[in-house]
Amino acid sequence: MEDLSGAPLSALSCETKELISTLLNPKRFIPTQNGLSRDWKGLAHVCKIDQETMRNIYHDADPTGRVLSISQNKLKDFNLQHLKEALEKIERWDVIDDTKELMEKDAKSYLERLQKSQNTAELNDKDVDSKILTIDDLILMEQGQDTQHYDAFVLYAQEDTEFANEVVQNLENENNMKLCLKERDLIAGVSFEYEAILRLILERCNRLILILSPDFFKSPANEFFLNCAQAAGINKKPERKIIPCIYKTCELPPQLQYFSKIYYNKLSPHLFWERLLHSIKVVNGTTMKVKQNNRTESKLSETKRQGLNTFFKKSVEKQLKDMPKGSDSKKSHLEISPAYKEAEPQKTPVKESVSESTLELPSLDGLSTLPSHSSVEYKQKDRKKDKIGKSYIKKFQTLIEKF
Template sequence: MDPIMCGNVMEEDYKNLKISVLQLPTRDRLSCMLNTKKVLCSSEKLPRDWRGLCTLLKYTIPSGCDPNEPINKIFKFCEFKTTIADFLLCLERIDRFDVIDDTIDLISCDIVSFKEKQYSIAIPTPVIHHDDFDNNIITLDDDLAFNNGLPLPRYDAFLLYDDADIQLAATVVDKLETEYALKLCLKERDLRPGIMFEYMSIMKLISDRCNWLIIILTDDFLNSPWNRFIMNYTQSLAIEQRLPKIIPCVFNNCILPEELKCYVNLYFNKYNPFCDPWYKLRITVSPNSRNKLTNSNQISKIDKSTNKNSSVTVIEHKDPVVISCEEQIEEHNISTESQNISNRLAKSFKNVSIRVIPKKWKKKLSKKIVEGF
């Protein structure tokens, strides 16, 4: 049988390719035409349906199996064993030329599609691979870190606000990121486009990679069920982890809900000479900066105190007064009396240095010292 050519399909393709390349529409068409039992037999006394194929392909449907869709069972058995040319020859032997005529175009197109896929595999194009790690890639920063082989970034805080308070959010972002160099995460700015289940991604960010949740509290925020849901989730997360997690920032005269009255809130809508809410927000979100500030303050205090002490107590003498008791010294041993004298002198001259004079200078200097006394 000479197969009909379709496009780039050659006779060798029918001989070399297995029936596994046949796609679902082709298989459905074959099943529809061959599952129905025929009464008349072929010229070789073979049933002109799936039973004849079973005989020629040496396949027996196991007893007890569902007899429905026998062609699908035949395909599962011999799809990697039988070539397309052998399958078409079996159809000829059971006198089903009608099946060949109805499906040959579909078969040829399946071969063309398979060869195109093989060509694309041989010359691969850049592909974005999706694996289990992609579940953790939530933000645009994650994409950049993943592509460069870096660990996923952490954020100092996730900023939660209502869409009506976008100007307040811009003020907070400008203050914390530009002036204080903190790293915030915002839903509209940082979330990667195309991720599914936005609320689940935000919950994962807050629980795993954000140290704090900063809330811009306004009437619009409290009227949003979505914002209340994220806030309540973070509150339960804080209880579970036994860590503070929420920083409520009040920007207008809204009525605080009961679940937020237990927190120390930052009031940006009230003036208090004893409280700078921006400073408190900064040192809370970024404890490292607080440690640096306290350490630098302590160091500056120590430097000032040492400078004061040095100016009072430290006296430098270019020509220090030298005290030596030659008459009491023998070789390298100092007698008890000379030690008492040096101790008394040290008490009376606290900033006077005492040095041991080489032997050759002792005679000259001892006279001056004795004359001085």
């Protein structure tokens, strides 16, 4: 049995009120043992309605309904259990039996509405709601992310839906691309559908794929989107926004005559899919800049390396001129150091005027510690040259450090 004490008098349905009025409005002449009238007047007395108000109720077409209405407004805590007890006091057991199921149903319905009202719907953020154009937008924004961007928007005629599904299957499932279709992705309830689709094409999609056939140009909407996309491309910087795909032979409008097009051939479709895939792909400008910077740095490093090699060659030539004469001494003293071998990318040959064979460059340490030939005695002039050579090498080491 439903608890009637949790439902106020306002929970009574119109059906229940009409039944109670039908049973209590007729006048009853036999009072209760306590002297209470067994009709609406006894109910008014139990509900503590004053005599002045009672005189006004006499002339009402539905006196019982008026009593219930006054009790509902005057007695704030008056509930269905109190109404049942009032009927018991005026000994109207017939009314209690006839309205029992209806009153329990009203009480249950009221408590269910009360429980549902505890779960209040979230307020709608108009700024966020205006950004939601597709189902993907709704999912991402619920996760706190930005709106969805697409590789391409696919525009086609309803008659070419089968081929459009084949395009989606190839690009999304096999090549991991993200496409946008009006019938599949556009969220319901978007006002000004054309405006929403234009926003998707111009702001959220990198490309616009046109599946062209005679049926395509029968749709005014398709021509409208095509013209707007082309007009927007003219106003902005030149870009490959529109990709025309000739699915069936048709007469093209002037605005598409000068576009590079892709033709679908059922006998060899692989070429069509390959060209379409490459046409949709987007190259990241940031990646290009990084690669260009790396190539520039590599060229600068190679330029410095070549400059060092040239400088080493000239230094060795000068050292060889200042060394004592002797065919074996020059070759024996020009051994390249391990440190320079690691830094040098490749051995650089020296002109034949320096030596008959290919000459390897010595390191700085090697240049500064060239041994003297045992068979040659330096004269005062040679020692002076050696002193000048050391001074020159010291300056050369300082210059190299700047690199």
